[in-house]
Amino acid sequence: MLRIDFVTIFPRMFDSFLAEGVIARGAKQELIDVRVWDLREYASDRHRSTDDEAYGGGPGMVMLAEPVLRAVEATGGGHTVMTSPQGRVFDQAKARELAARDQVVFLCGRYEGFDHRVHEALQPEELSIGDFVVSGGELPAMLMADAMGRMIEGVVGNSGSVEEDSFFNGLLDYPHYTRPVELRGMKVPDVLMSGHHENIRKWRKEQALRATLAKRPDLLETAELDPEAQKMLAKLRQECHSS
Numbered sequence: 001m002l003r004i005d006f007v008t009i010f011p012r013m014f015d016s017f018l019a020e021g022v023i024a025r026g027a028k029q030e031l032i033d034v035r036v037w038d039l040r041e042y043a044s045d046r047h048r049s050t051d052d053e054a055y056g057g058g059p060g061m062v063m064l065a066e067p068v069l070r071a072v073e074a075t076g077g078g079h080t081v082m083t084s085p086q087g088r089v090f091d092q093a094k095a096r097e098l099a100a101r102d103q104v105v106f107l108c109g110r111y112e113g114f115d116h117r118v119h120e121a122l123q124p125e126e127l128s129i130g131d132f133v134v135s136g137g138e139l140p141a142m143l144m145a146d147a148m149g150r151m152i153e154g155v156v157g158n159s160g161s162v163e164e165d166s167f168f169n170g171l172l173d174y175p176h177y178t179r180p181v182e183l184r185g186m187k188v189p190d191v192l193m194s195g196h197h198e199n200i201r202k203w204r205k206e207q208a209l210r211a212t213l214a215k216r217p218d219l220l221e222t223a224e225l226d227p228e229a230q231k232m233l234a235k236l237r238q239e240c241h242s243s
């Protein structure tokens with residue numbers, strides 16, 4: 001069972017995340033064990049301080065190292081991930097890799113981030129959710145944990161839907177339609193109504209390639225394409241050149 005720990009000064013931010021959705025389902029099925037650690041419980045002064053002013057001056061508070069080190073010790077200390085805009089950008093491959101571990105401990109920063117000695121003592125893996133700054137590590141940690149949860153066999157009801165998601169096979173997902181057949185003059189493509197499974201499979205594969213070529217052509221440089229997909233892609237590229 002994967003154990004996920006969140007170390008935070010705002011434990012209540014996790015309440016609805018843990019009550020509903022993928023992680024809640026994983027916990028209910030005993031596939032994921034989640035714990036939230038309130039950093040204030042590991043503070044060493046009577047004010048339960050978790051931050052202080054920066055040496056050298058400047059705006060913004062810095063998170064104290066000692067409570068973080070103590071809280072991580074209390075978790076038992078698995079693979080530690082520090083949420084940080086300075087980290088490598090999290091992606092699907094990283095979600096899969098982390099989901100295969102026994103325990104992942106997320107450190108959720110606030111203010112200017114952590115006293116640098118947290119890095120020295122724990123040597124955490126720094127992971128970012130993108131090249132922008134949010135005010136705390138709780139949302140980034142929840143995002144990453146959600147993506148990890150989806151990678152655990154049995155957590156998402158229909159595992160086929162995960163395998164067809166964007167990025168799972170290196171491509172973007174194909175378009176989806178549901179009722180009604182016609183909406184404000186826009187119709188569901190005939191092939192999807194045909195009941196012809198082989199044609200539907202091919203249409204979806206081509207659409208996934210089409211979406212990837214149009215929106216994220218960079219993914220095609222590393223995607224592993226089978227001969228059928230390579231042929232489809234060559235045709236789509238020709239279409240692009242001739243239009």
Ligand SMILES: C[S@@+](CC[C@H](N)C(=O)[O-])C[C@H]1O[C@@H](n2cnc3c(N)ncnc32)[C@H](O)[C@@H]1O
Pocket residue numbers: 082083084085086107108109110111112113114127128129130131132133134135136137138140
């Ligand atoms: C306001 S930010 C601190 C930013 C820090 N001073 C810097 O510029 O690198 C506070 C906390 O939010 C989290 N955070 C902010 N942006 C993030 C991102 N893009 N990815 C992951 N975590 C982020 C981190 O935990 C960070 O310690």
